[in-house]
Amino acid sequence: MTQAIDSQTVVQYLLEHPDFFEHHADILPELKLTSPVIGKAISLHERQIEVLRSRNKAQELKLSSLMHNARENRQLMDKILDWACRLMQYRHNDDMPRVVIDTLKATFNVPDANLRLWDTLPEHAQRWFAQPVDETIRQYANNMETPFCGRVTQQNHDIIQWLANPAGIRSAAIIVLSCNEAATPDGLLVLGSPDATRFQNAMATDFLSLIGKLASATLTDLFAAV
Structure with a gap:
């Protein structure tokens, strides 16, 4: 009788044997995953590409947000400098x-x-x-x-x-x-x-x-x- 293996055991095994798919490359075409993007079964390679694209998109969005915040901060600093200059111009005002x-x-x-x-x-x-x-x-x-x-x-x-x-x-x-x-x-x-x-x-x-x-x-x- 075959003993059932839980998913965590499989994950742990693959982490401990990163060369597993190198030695068993012939099974890669047989592995099919459901794509959340196109909603149908795709190969492991195709799924990896989707994951990488998704990560790249997330990084692009994060970078865009950081650049936006940097521009806003720069604009605020310019305004504060402008305000400080105005205060100095009127520093002897009653x-x-x-x-x-x-x-x-x-x-x-x-x-x-x-x-x-x-x-x-x-x-x-x-x-x-x-x-x-x-x-x-x-x-x-x-x-x-x-x-x-x-x-x-x-x-x-x-x-x-x-x-x-x-x-x-x-x-x-x-x-x-x-x-x-x-x-x-x-x-x-x-x-x-x-x-x-x-x-x-x-x-x-x-x-x-x-x-x-x-x-x-x-x-x-x-x-x-x-």
Whole structure:
């Protein structure tokens, strides 16, 4: 009586004897596999070719995706450089927070943006960007490890109200501003869009963090030197 052999045993045997088909080449034409591409039986050689083509296609798609991401990253870096140059041009402006907002919107085509700063120098206490901020918002900023990016939530609802048309905002990015050496929050920058997909949870936040660092460096004169 012939003993049944399970498929794993066959696989293991072939792995341990890679020269099996070299010594038994005559059986290759007899081996038939069902092709998922054309839906009929084909030879082992033909199936190998299909597998290789499929792998090549997958590699091409992966390479195309990497190239696409690289182009997008390059475009973003160019925009950040452009924005940094604009900030330097206006660095002596009396209302740098407004410059940050306006140039940010123009450079990155952001529909709406605003910011709030706290604990600024006393002479700025009555200005628009230093309006009182609720303690819960400060705590929200203290708890942020990375910029927020996604749809409006109950937690950030009050921050969205800083924007010109908060009712129409469907997605937002919120970035901590730290204008001190200790890197503790001195404010928040909020970007908003009526497009629910403009800012998504799955998006990387590296570029948002870089925007926050540039904005923070631009606004340091509004705080007492440490």
